[in-house]
Amino acid sequence: MTTLTEVALVVRADRPPLRVIGEQAAPGLAVVAALDADDRYSGGWWLVHQASGWVLTSGATCAHCARRAAAELAAIDWTRPVGELTGDIWVQVAVTGNTPARAILRSCASAYTCEIPEGC
Numbered sequence: 001m002t003t004l005t006e007v008a009l010v011v012r013a014d015r016p017p018l019r020v021i022g023e024q025a026a027p028g029l030a031v032v033a034a035l036d037a038d039d040r041y042s043g044g045w046w047l048v049h050q051a052s053g054w055v056l057t058s059g060a061t062c063a064h065c066a067r068r069a070a071a072e073l074a075a076i077d078w079t080r081p082v083g084e085l086t087g088d089i090w091v092q093v094a095v096t097g098n099t100p101a102r103a104i105l106r107s108c109a110s111a112y113t114c115e116i117p118e119g120c
């Protein structure tokens, strides 16, 4: 069963956060609809730090790959405040390094063409 959660999504620093509903992917992580420059649904999905609205993914992916990346990142305690996370070298490596989560996100073709297994 999917658990939904509300996230104050920080899209741009010059605008207030947008409150969106996302899927709880791991404790402290949510998959939310990616937005375009006009705050409309772009057709993809982002992985975000729930407490801060920090978008962890550099680009939108399909929901399946966002969920898979969240599973790879679940060993990190994402329930910590964003300031603590950004100062943690393991978090920096997990988000920006050559890790399985990053490989999943990079290899996602797009929200429209990525191969999603049946029953996903």
Ligand SMILES: [Zn+2]
Pocket: 061, 062, 063, 064, 065, 066, 107, 108, 109, 110, 111, 114, 115
């Ligand atoms: Zn994908």
